Amino acid sequence: MFLKFSPRAMFYGAGGGNDIQWCFSQVKGAVDDDVAEADIISTVEFNHSGELLATGDKGGRVVIFQQEQENKIQSHSRGEYNVYSTFQSHEPEFDYLKSLEIEEKINKIRWLPQKNAAQFLLSTNDKTIKLWKISERDKRPEGYNLKEEDGRFRDPTTVTTLRVPVFRPMDLMVEASPRRIFANAHTYHINSISINSDYETYLSADDLRINLWHLEITDRSFNIVDIKPANMEELTEVITAAEFHPNSCNTFVYSSSKGTIRLCDMRASALCDRHSKLFEEPEDPSNRSFFSEIISSISDVKFSHSGRYMMTRDYLSVKIWDLNMENRPVETYQVHEYLRSKLCSLYENDCIFDKFECCWNGSDSVVMTGSYNNFFRMFDRNTKRDITLEASRENNKPRTVLKPRKVCASGKRKKDEISVDSLDFNKKILHTAWHPKENIIAVATTNNLYIFQDKVN
Amino acid sequence: MEVQKEAQRIMTLSVWKMYHSRMQRGGLRLHRSLQLSLVMRSARELYLSAKVEAHEQTEVPSLPARSPDPRLHPLREAQAAAEAASPDGEQPCSEPMDTQEAPRAEETPARCTPHPAKVSRKRRSSSLSDGGDAGLVPSKKARLEEEAEEGASSEVPDRLQPPPAQAEGAFPNLARVLQRRFSGLLNCSPAASPTVSPPACEGKPACRPADNMLNVLVRAVVAF
Numbered sequence: 001m002f003l004k005f006s007p008r009a010m011f012y013g014a015g016g017g018n019d020i021q022w023c024f025s026q027v028k029g030a031v032d033d034d035v036a037e038a039d040i041i042s043t044v045e046f047n048h049s050g051e052l053l054a055t056g057d058k059g060g061r062v063v064i065f066q067q068e069q070e071n072k073i074q075s076h077s078r079g080e081y082n083v084y085s086t087f088q089s090h091e092p093e094f095d096y097l098k099s100l101e102i103e104e105k106i107n108k109i110r111w112l113p114q115k116n117a118a119q120f121l122l123s124t125n126d127k128t129i130k131l132w133k134i135s136e137r138d139k140r141p142e143g144y145n146l147k148e149e150d151g152r153f154r155d156p157t158t159v160t161t162l163r164v165p166v167f168r169p170m171d172l173m174v175e176a177s178p179r180r181i182f183a184n185a186h187t188y189h190i191n192s193i194s195i196n197s198d199y200e201t202y203l204s205a206d207d208l209r210i211n212l213w214h215l216e217i218t219d220r221s222f223n224i225v226d227i228k229p230a231n232m233e234e235l236t237e238v239i240t241a242a243e244f245h246p247n248s249c250n251t252f253v254y255s256s257s258k259g260t261i262r263l264c265d266m267r268a269s270a271l272c273d274r275h276s277k278l279f280e281e282p283e284d285p286s287n288r289s290f291f292s293e294i295i296s297s298i299s300d301v302k303f304s305h306s307g308r309y310m311m312t313r314d315y316l317s318v319k320i321w322d323l324n325m326e327n328r329p330v331e332t333y334q335v336h337e338y339l340r341s342k343l344c345s346l347y348e349n350d351c352i353f354d355k356f357e358c359c360w361n362g363s364d365s366v367v368m369t370g371s372y373n374n375f376f377r378m379f380d381r382n383t384k385r386d387i388t389l390e391a392s393r394e395n396n397k398p399r400t401v402l403k404p405r406k407v408c409a410s411g412k413r414k415k416d417e418i419s420v421d422s423l424d425f426n427k428k429i430l431h432t433a434w435h436p437k438e439n440i441i442a443v444a445t446t447n448n449l450y451i452f453q454d455k456v457n
Numbered sequence: 458m459e460v461q462k463e464a465q466r467i468m469t470l471s472v473w474k475m476y477h478s479r480m481q482r483g484g485l486r487l488h489r490s491l492q493l494s495l496v497m498r499s500a501r502e503l504y505l506s507a508k509v510e511a512h513e514q515t516e517v518p519s520l521p522a523r524s525p526d527p528r529l530h531p532l533r534e535a536q537a538a539a540e541a542a543s544p545d546g547e548q549p550c551s552e553p554m555d556t557q558e559a560p561r562a563e564e565t566p567a568r569c570t571p572h573p574a575k576v577s578r579k580r581r582s583s584s585l586s587d588g589g590d591a592g593l594v595p596s597k598k599a600r601l602e603e604e605a606e607e608g609a610s611s612e613v614p615d616r617l618q619p620p621p622a623q624a625e626g627a628f629p630n631l632a633r634v635l636q637r638r639f640s641g642l643l644n645c646s647p648a649a650s651p652t653v654s655p656p657a658c659e660g661k662p663a664c665r666p667a668d669n670m671l672n673v674l675v676r677a678v679v680a681f
Contacts, residue, residue, distance in 0.1 A: 092482075100484040126483055188487055207487040238488045257488055290467075290499055294492045347496065348470065353489060 019380075020439065021455040022389060022402045026080060028065070029448035031393070041444040043431055047111040047119065050435040053081055053442055054121060055449055056106025060090040062123055062176075064134065065449075078440060078453055085134055087176040090125040102127050108193050110202070112215075120179070122202065126189040129204055131180035131215060139167040185211050185221045192242045198249040205242035205254060212266075224272050225254060225264065240298050240355075247307040251276075255312060259296035261321065279321050281328045291343040291352060299355035304364040305436075311367055313358040316340060318369050318379065333379040333386065336371050338409035338420045351425050361434045370429025373418065374445050375405055391429060391443045391450040401455060458511050464504035471497040 030039060038059025045054050053065040063086045068079035093102040103126055112120040118135040143165040146154055188206035195202040203224070204211050210225035225242075229235055237258040245251035250266045262275035283292065295315035303310045309330070312319050316337060319329035335356075339346060346352040351372070358369040370376045371388070379386045388405045408417040431444040439454035471493050478489055 098484070101482050103483040105483075189483070235487075235491060238491060240488065257491060290503070291496065293495045293499070297488075297492070344467075347467075350474075353492065 019383070022439075022441075022452045023399045023455050024396055024402065024450070025078075025398060025440070025453045026451040027393060027396060027448055028063075028081075028083075028451075035447045039447040041431060041447060041449060042105050042107060043109050044433045044442050044444050044449065045109045045111060045121075046433050046435055046442065047121075048113045048436060050437050050440070052084065052111070052119060053433070053451075054109045054111070055442075055444065056089065056109050056123060057447075058103075058105040060088055060092070060104030060106060060125065062087055062089045062106060062109065062121075062132070064174075078438065078456070081451055085174040085176055087132070089123045089130060089132065090128065093127075107190060110193050110195050112195060113199060115199075122193055122195065124190050124193050124204065127183065127186055129182040129190070129193060129213075130178050131182075132176050133179045134174060134176045137173045137175060138170060140170045141165040142168045180215065180218050182213055182218050182221070185213075191240060194243040194252065196244045196249050197247055201249075203242055203244060203252060205239050207238040210239065210242055210252075210254060210272075222270070224266060224270070226271065226273060241301045243301055243303055243310075245307055246303050246305060253301055253303075253310060255298035255301040257297040258293075259298055259314060261298065261301060261310070261312060263323065277323070277326050279326050279329075281319070287340070289340075289343065291347060294352060295343065300357040302358060302360060304360050305362065306364055309364065311358055311360065313356050313369055315352065315354075315356075318358055318367060320367070320381070331381060333367070333377075335369055335377055336407070338407055342420065346425070349425060351428070354428055354430060356429075357431050359432055359434045361439070362437050368432050368434060368441065370432055370443070372425050372428050373423040374427040374429060375407075376429045376432055376443055389452075391445050391448075391452075393448075399455070402452065458507055460507040461504055461511065464500045464507060467500040468497055468504065471500065 029041075030036070038057060038061075040058040041055050042058055043054075043056040046052070047054070051067050053067075055063050055065075057063075064084045065081035066084035067081050070079045089106055090104040092104045094100070095102055105125055106123050107126065108122075108124050110122045112122070114120075118133050121132050121134070123130055123132060142149065143163050145159055145162055145165075146156065148154055182204070186204065186206040186209070188208050190204055190206050192205040193202060194205075200216075201212055201214050204213065204221075205225075208226065208228040209223055211221040212224045213221045225239070227237070227239065237256045237260075240255050240257055242252060242254035245253070251263065252266070253261050253263045255261045259280065261279040263277040263279070264272035265276045266272060268274070268276060283296070298312045298314050300313040301310060308323060310321050310323065312321065312329075313335075316339060317335055318333045320331040320333075322330045343352060356370050358367060360367055365382055366378055366380050368376060368378045374391045375388050376391065377386060377388050388407070389402045390405050406414075406417045407423070408414065408419050410420075413419050427445060429443055429445055433442045435441065441452050443450045443452065475490065475493050475497075478485055478493070
């Protein structure tokens with residue numbers, strides 16, 4: 001009897017050390033180095049079961065991959081992800097009133113939990129959120145009386161008998177159709193969407209405001225946070241990310257460019273301008289530098305699956321916060337501390353503005369985030385071990401175990417180490433996703449999507 | 458002085474980035490603009506403090522001036538080290554500037570003043586030529602705007618070769634422009650901005666509600 005999931009990998013789920021070994025599984029996307037701008041991946045998200053994996057790109061397209069049913073005989077490999085559906089979610093638009101082009105780039109995708117045969121997801125660009133229904137069609141009616149099979153109308157005078165059309169099987173077709181369009185509610189650029197645990201409402205956040213929507217209602221939304229100052233010259237911080245609590249439907253958090261996170265309770269008042277909790281860590285004075293202010297900006301915030309913790313990502317680190325403790329994070333992990341002395345160069349080449357995301361594994365024991373040179377990092381919260389891996393086509397034989405990488409910050413470079421100066425800052429991993437139940441991860445480089453799995457013996 | 462030059466360079470770079478971000482698809486992004494303005498403000502503060510330091514040092518060589526900004530303390534240490542003529546080129550990572558820069562400790566205060574603006578003007582051009590903004594240097598733009606406001610009209614190239622006496626004054630124009638423009642950010646008493654007239658239609662890049670701050674920032678960099 002073969003076990004479907006190795007319990008060891010499932011519950012230990014460690015990111016480093018001997019507990020888990022990550023193997024290359026698949027890579028999707030063009031091979032050539034010349035990257036078409038429209039192909040740049042801008043978001044990656046597994047659905048609630050992990051069977052579907054959605055990516056959005058700068059060209060406004062959404063590509064959904066579906067995991068094959070596992071081969072029950074060969075238990076050493078999990079199902080592969082193959083293209084399930086591709087559709088154009090957003091098109092470029094022009095705001096004539098403001099003389100502004102609105103980019104079609106997909107900023108975020110969020111899946112709704114499955115309620116029936118169809119799948120639903122929300123996708124958003126800078127201004128408009130859309131609810132898409134993805135449904136399968138594997139039968140079609142045949143035997144109409146007035147139409148030929150190809151659709152041409154039959155001459156009624158040639159009809160001599162009547163028949164009842166019947167459904168016959170056909171090749172599977174996956175259709176995506178926009179069911180709702182939530183537009184005209186954001187003056188600034190949307191950075192986050194988050195579906196509430198009531199599965200009826202969701203929030204969308206831009207630089208200064210957060211709106212609450214009902215999934216069925218498109219012509220209005222409630223504004224629940226507004227941090228726009230009366231005089232814009234007094235603006236000192238913007239909203240950078242927002243998320244609903246996974247269990248409490250009245251609670252959400254939003255992060256700011258100043259490195260703070262505010263937790264709000266919608267029961268307290270209609271406009272949640274006054275936070276219930278403010279999470280902020282005092283700045284370490286020894287780390288104070290010219291660019292301190294901008295590297296403390298939080299680029300992503302994610303609740304743990306349990307809802308007890310939340311994780312934030314700023315330019316150099318990942319922090320885990322206990323919702324019960326506001327004055328400092330309970331854990332801090334340095335992603336690429338060797339960049340602290342390079343901030344000026346990173347400002348010059350704009351890399352200092354990169355917005356990295358982060359994610360939890362299914363059991364909340366390991367967190368993952370991206371870095372430069374196509375490196376990504378995992379931190380095991382229990383063993384306190386961390387590992388750096390690289391997404392590269394060089395290791396592209398399935399089940400090749402990934403070799404841990406190491407960056408040499410200063411001093412003598414050991415064999416196999418990479419010096420900071422040879423890092424390729426054009427190769428950045430901003431978006432990563434972890435399967436909700438298994439040790440399968442999706443890592444997006446500029447225009448390729450890598451899928452890695454743990455080695456199942 | 459190195460610190461002044463570096464601050465100038467960063468200010469100019471930021472101004473250029475702000476201008477360039479207008480050209481992006483999707484228009485000005487509020488978060489990016491805010492971050493750039495934060496860096497500009499820090500650079501300006503650094504520049505002005507360093508300038509004050511330089512003046513004080515020529516008068517009182519022994520005592521470095523006190524500064525309220527803790528950010529400048531590492532700099533003061535660097536300057537103290539320079540004065541003590543320590544040969545150490547390796548700065549601690551609390552050094553605000555990129556530690557890859559040439560060791561600051563080797564610079565002596567005596568070398569700081571003569572033609573910093575002229576040297577920095579050269580540096581500025583070279584750093585901007587990478588950006589592809591051919592010809593037009595933001596400092597030129599800022600100065601042109603100054604002159605436009607003062608009602609003067611003169612040729613751009615002439616202004617690029619000011620005599621050394623004026624060179625010192627040329628850069629402070631940019632600083633003054635930025636100071637006036639960002640007075641709101643600095644929480645000074647709000648500078649009257651009657652000079653910021655309602656923008657012309659075609660020059661307007663930002664969301665109308667996103668407004669005054671962005672207009673102000675944008676106008677600082679767009680001369681025409």
